[in-house]
Amino acid sequence: MAYIDPFSAIADPTRRQILTRLRAGPETVGKLAENIPVSRPAVSQHLKVLREAGLVSVTPQGTANIYALNKDGFVEILRWIDAMWSDALGAFTEHVEGEPDDNEPEDTANDNQGGGPSWPR
Numbered sequence: 266m267a268y269i270d271p272f273s274a275i276a277d278p279t280r281r282q283i284l285t286r287l288r289a290g291p292e293t294v295g296k297l298a299e300n301i302p303v304s305r306p307a308v309s310q311h312l313k314v315l316r317e318a319g320l321v322s323v324t325p326q327g328t329a330n331i332y333a334l335n336k337d338g339f340v341e342i343l344r345w346i347d348a349m350w351s352d353a354l355g356a357f358t359e360h361v362e363g364e365p366d367d368n369e370p371e372d373t374a375n376d377n378q379g380g381g382p383s384w385p386r
């Protein structure tokens with residue numbers, strides 16, 4: 266079995282639709298094909314890609330194959346999203362902490378030591 270990158274597998278909108286349907290529970294190819302605007306053989310091909318990417322599992326049951334989500338297959342995707350999210354939050358924190366707060370008064374203790382108006386000399 267050839268390894269298929271899970272990111273490539275979820276890049277296709279039909280495959281994402283199949284994954285969304287499988288979130289509700291395991292289904293046969295025929296049941297999945299009922300509500301997806303592609304042919305049953307096309308759904309089978311999409312399921313093959315998802316299976317090879319480790320995102321779905323298949324269990325033979327009589328003459329039908331039952332497909333289900335393989336949650337372990339999403340670990341690589343989740344790690345990547347977590348890393349990207351951590352980087353984004355870190356950059357946001359740096360940005361926020363690096364800007365002066367507009368609500369804080371400026372330090373003017375040394376600007377006008379006489380307490381009166383500041384006149385040019």
